[in-house]
Amino acid sequence: DTGVSQDPRHKITKRGQNVTFRCDPISEHNRLYWYRQTLGQGPEFLTYFQNEAQLEKSRLLSDRFSAERPKGSFSTLEIQRTEQGDSAMYLCASSLGGGRGEQYFGPGTRLTVT
């Protein structure tokens, strides 16, 4: 399978714990994005990487959230001191540079904070 992959697919954690999610983009894609989706809403942009550089961050990304893409390949999203409001689907997408910017999504990580 050469699509975007994410791990884990599901995560249940207790409030206050830290969690980390991983995303592996389509291999030739140099752009990687993180989005968050809650029930009944469309995905909301969190952050964007071009190669290893984080070029844009949403105001939604509080200081408890950090994302990295150390070698320009896979990316991690960490949430520290999780809160119940962090419960959501975290989606990763990737795209080639240029063109119309079509983004292809992974299956997501569903986070439940209890």
Next chain:
Amino acid sequence: RKEVEQDPGPFNVPEGATVAFNCTYSNSASQSFFWYRQDCRKEPKLLMSVYSSGNEDGRFTAQLNRASQYISLLIRDSKLSDSATYLCVVNGNTGFQKLVFGTGTRLLVSP
């Protein structure tokens, strides 16, 4: 006002029907436009890009009106497998980095 607005539906139609979804966007600087399809508890999948001249892909036709900041999707001869949520999407800035999604329109096709 939301950046991308869609009628949430649901639209309930019989198999074989033609159904149209509409969407408006507020950022006149948007350059790229898309329709994504999302099945329940799955990731969004790109259905089609939307071009200024309008474009068609099989039973699906997309139209863009830049002057009115309006995008549409027409589905002809609906199939049961078309049941899903259809997300209207625009890029939120120049450079195509950030996609802005509508809340989606739910379609239910019944036998």
